[in-house]
Amino acid sequence: MSEPQSLETIVAVVAPYLGETMARASVSAHCRKLGINHGQASGPQIEALIEKLALGLNIFLGRTKTGAVVDEIRKALASRGSAA
């Protein structure tokens, strides 16, 4: 799976909570801060991005539900990775 697709996968999982626009804006903003350019992210950068998004989700969903969403992101990334 190409890296921009990883970011799309992450956006797709968090969009039902944050809305499509905020999900994309959040991923873009965190990518800039983490030095992810043109969607080219390493494994540790993706992990850091997920952690940053989890901090935001935590104020709406609480720790337990955020943990479940983070698991969902990881599963979606893994399944897409194995499908690619």
Add this chain to the structure above:
Amino acid sequence: MKLSPADVFHGTFAAAAALVFLPQPFWAASPLYTQLLTEPVLLRLGAPTKLLFLFLGALFAWRSARLFEPGNPVRPTWMFLAVGITGFFLGQATLAFYQLVLGVAVPFPSLADVFFLLAYPLLILGFVTAILAYEKVGFPIGTSSERWALALLAGIVFAMAGVYVLRPILAAPISPLERFLNAAYPALDLVILVPVLILMRIALRFRGGSVVRVWTAVLLGFCFMCVGDVLFAYFSGMGQERLGSLVDLMFVWAYISVSRGAVEQHRLLTS
């Protein structure tokens, strides 16, 4: 958008309240309002409805606060909102005690005013801590200076509106305590509208997501509350008490909306 059972429950009460209270000022002389939905009946419908939704709002705000783990930046937000809404519940319960149990006109000022006035600072703290939480977790919600500029602009506009709203109240031939309280409610409403406006702007950036439903409902509730307070001040000042059912409708909608937001937050945490 799929409606949840909570949407249907709150929506049904909101629609029923509109059907009952909205036509009253216009058809006050009709048999519907002179024989069936008389003022005492409207009171018996309105007061328990307000209490029910304030109770639900306080309960679910408190349960949400407890579900957010210690250290979560919005835990204080929901605690302040829960205690603030409880203050409104106690205020309304005091009014209902005079009106429904004792069957007398509510004295002014009364114990209810103590509860209402204590609730405002807590609600303002709730909204301010929510804004700080959004900033802290790094959502792209604009810059801090943009929010300060909006607060300043809103503050100036509301201060000008406040002068207009408060002038007749301050000039009324009433006791200093009554004058203070009559002025305090619209003034506090205008103060609370500043963080409400900032939060509304932030919440709209989450449109399309489930989280936006929490804050739009809570904030819409406080907008209805402000409209209700301003209408009350004006109708009282103009001696148009017959328009009081519109004020009641604003408060019923306000409390339904706040309850809807708190229930939705709880559902997000537990579903």
